[in-house]
Amino acid sequence: MIRPNALTPKLVLSFGALVVLGCIVPLIVEDYDSYQITVAFSYGIAILGLNILTGYNGQFSIGHSAFFAIGAYTSAIMISHFGWHPYATLPFVAIAAFMVGFLFGFPALRLEGLYLALATFALAVATPQILKVDALEEWTGGVQGLFFDKPDPIMGGMSIDQSLYYVTWIVFVVLMALTWALLHSRSGRAIMAIRDNPIAASTMGINTALYKTTTFGISAMFAGLGGAFFAFANAFVSPDTFNFFIAVYLLVGSVVGGIVSIPGALLGGLFYVFGQEYAEEVSNLSELIPPPWVTFGIFLILMMYFAPFGIWGLIERGMARLKRPSSS
Amino acid sequence: MDLFLQLTLAGLAIGSIYACVALAVVMIYQATDHFNFAQGEMAMFSTFVAWALFQATGSIWLAFVLAVAASFIAGIIIERVIVKPVESAPVFNQIIVFIGLLMIFNNLAGWFWEHTTKTLPSLFSEDMGFESTLISPHNLGVILFTLALLLVVFLFFKFTKVGLAMKAAAANPDSARLVGVSVGWMLALGWGLASAIGAVGGVLVAPIVFLEPNMMSGVLLYGFAGALFGGVNSPGGAVAGGLIVGVLENWARQYVPGGSELGLTFALVLIVGVLMFKPAGLFGRVVVKRV
Numbered sequence: 001m002i003r004p005n006a007l008t009p010k011l012v013l014s015f016g017a018l019v020v021l022g023c024i025v026p027l028i029v030e031d032y033d034s035y036q037i038t039v040a041f042s043y044g045i046a047i048l049g050l051n052i053l054t055g056y057n058g059q060f061s062i063g064h065s066a067f068f069a070i071g072a073y074t075s076a077i078m079i080s081h082f083g084w085h086p087y088a089t090l091p092f093v094a095i096a097a098f099m100v101g102f103l104f105g106f107p108a109l110r111l112e113g114l115y116l117a118l119a120t121f122a123l124a125v126a127t128p129q130i131l132k133v134d135a136l137e138e139w140t141g142g143v144q145g146l147f148f149d150k151p152d153p154i155m156g157g158m159s160i161d162q163s164l165y166y167v168t169w170i171v172f173v174v175l176m177a178l179t180w181a182l183l184h185s186r187s188g189r190a191i192m193a194i195r196d197n198p199i200a201a202s203t204m205g206i207n208t209a210l211y212k213t214t215t216f217g218i219s220a221m222f223a224g225l226g227g228a229f230f231a232f233a234n235a236f237v238s239p240d241t242f243n244f245f246i247a248v249y250l251l252v253g254s255v256v257g258g259i260v261s262i263p264g265a266l267l268g269g270l271f272y273v274f275g276q277e278y279a280e281e282v283s284n285l286s287e288l289i290p291p292p293w294v295t296f297g298i299f300l301i302l303m304m305y306f307a308p309f310g311i312w313g314l315i316e317r318g319m320a321r322l323k324r325p326s327s328s
Numbered sequence: 329m330d331l332f333l334q335l336t337l338a339g340l341a342i343g344s345i346y347a348c349v350a351l352a353v354v355m356i357y358q359a360t361d362h363f364n365f366a367q368g369e370m371a372m373f374s375t376f377v378a379w380a381l382f383q384a385t386g387s388i389w390l391a392f393v394l395a396v397a398a399s400f401i402a403g404i405i406i407e408r409v410i411v412k413p414v415e416s417a418p419v420f421n422q423i424i425v426f427i428g429l430l431m432i433f434n435n436l437a438g439w440f441w442e443h444t445t446k447t448l449p450s451l452f453s454e455d456m457g458f459e460s461t462l463i464s465p466h467n468l469g470v471i472l473f474t475l476a477l478l479l480v481v482f483l484f485f486k487f488t489k490v491g492l493a494m495k496a497a498a499a500n501p502d503s504a505r506l507v508g509v510s511v512g513w514m515l516a517l518g519w520g521l522a523s524a525i526g527a528v529g530g531v532l533v534a535p536i537v538f539l540e541p542n543m544m545s546g547v548l549l550y551g552f553a554g555a556l557f558g559g560v561n562s563p564g565g566a567v568a569g570g571l572i573v574g575v576l577e578n579w580a581r582q583y584v585p586g587g588s589e590l591g592l593t594f595a596l597v598l599i600v601g602v603l604m605f606k607p608a609g610l611f612g613r614v615v616v617k618r619v
């Protein structure tokens with residue numbers, strides 16, 4: 001559970017099955033559901049970045065809403081001011097978010113994870129205010145934000161929402177595969193060694209400073225890409241969409257899905273959208289049932305006591321137990 | 329010159345509120361090595377409790393005292409019941425528990441009292457026989473009140489047995505346990521004091537920022553900035569840091585172009601700047617860790 005699964009035929013098969021399953025979904029559900037799942041994927045991509053950072057590298061961020069916003073705004077500005085095709089902006093989104101994340105990782109170099117959490121907290125709280133600044137209003141649209149059109153369908157016969165769903169899903173799947181490959185490489189082992197024991201890692205010749213900032217950059221890049229897809233799905237960005245609580249909710253999704261896992265990001269994204277919707281419905285039933293995020297807060301704390309590796313951690317534990325029924 | 333004095337005095341007033349929050353943050357940091365990210369929301373909730381009590385009793389001072397006392401007890405209970413199980417867990421679990429608390433308090437307040445802004449009257453009314461163009465009665469009251477509070481806290485830690493035991497439990501838990509200090513309860517007491525001080529900060533700031541569930545996120549950020557600036561392991565430094573941040577913020581709002589809309593960004597720059605160039609803060613010690 002602490003390291004990603006080895007490359008086995010089973011892993012390839014189940015991943016393939018997941019990809020196919022994801023492709024079938026929009027054919028059988030309504031457009032609105034496709035839209036909602038697309039939003040869940042966009043959160044999932046950001047959560048994947050958070051998992052790499054926190055789960056595999058041991059650094060903390062409670063400010064990923066800021067990088068989510070950078071991705072969304074980079075895309076939105078290129079689309080509405082320069083008339084770019086939405087998908088063509090993605091490489092620039094990735095570069096911009098990576099650069100900002102890489103630079104922001106610097107203060108963390110000499111310090112423990114807690115201070116990074118603090119710095120990212122500050123970034124997340126300040127982000128909406130920065131986006132509203134008068135001097136940038138010409139570009140960011142100030143308080144109103146920016147509106148643009150959803151990207152056109154990539155193929156005839158598809159609705160706009162279905163098309164966006166497929167693009168988002170493909171990008172998500174590719175990013176999951178890339179993350180797996182990264183974590184299985186020499187660099188991935190270095191990233192995890194830093195989490196497990198930074199001092200031992202640097203004694204082994206790992207450039208901890210470079211790896212930490214680069215990991216932060218990659219994590220921010222994922223969050224930025226997620227933000228761009230979030231913007232596409234809603235066809236709209238505004239400063240208050242990216243408030244500090246988005247960062248909190250992303251972190252919640254990450255923890256619930258399983259922060260030290262790759263598929264956990266998918267679960268986390270789905271939980272973010274549908275868990276919230278479901279809890280909202282439940283809380284509407286009676287005055288006495290608390291609103292969703294109160295319940296989730298309690299749930300989150302309970303998870304830290306009993307299941308710190310989230311849903312995916314529970315699944316893996318269950319599967320391990322099924323394999324060796326006698327040993328437990 | 330008058331404007332400059334007004335700005336400075338108003339900055340000192342808001343700075344003393346930041347100082348309260350910074351002190352609450354530092355108290356928990358010293359005892360547990362963690363930042364309590366829920367500190368602001370706990371203070372916000374306490375302020376709402378004060379508001380509800382004010383509606384019920386009609387006396388702001390009575391409501392204030394009751395709310396602070398309730399916060400003290402609630403702080404102790406939170407530490408004993410919610411935080412204690414993760415006391416020896418990795419940093420990650422603790423941060424997540426704090427985030428959970430933050431979510432609970434923020435949304436509970438919205439649930440109980442709705443998201444509309446409310447007004448809480450100042451503890452220091454207009455008719456206290458004081459008038460000046462330089463500073464409002466509320467601001468003067470805030471400065472004097474927090475100074476008195478900080479003095480009491482200082483004397484408590486310096487001269488009472490419990491205060492010394494709390495310091496001992498924070499500085500060296502193992503040795504403190506050996507000489508008979510109940511470290512766990514000292515921690516709980518620290519949480520109680522921190523949330524009581526946070527409640528004071530909340531009630532003092534409410535007449536300035538309006539009472540609503542998100543009112544403390546900015547104040548907490550400035551509190552963090554103050555705590556870091558002064559030195560995160562020095563309570564006196566945190567107070568000084570809070571005051572300095574308050575004054576700097578007010579100057580920046582007036583004299584820096586575009587400063588009035590970038591207050592929080594200023595806190596961000598300050599936090600990142602301190603972390604990069606002087607992580608120990610102005611008055612803090614550099615902590616050397618044994619490997």
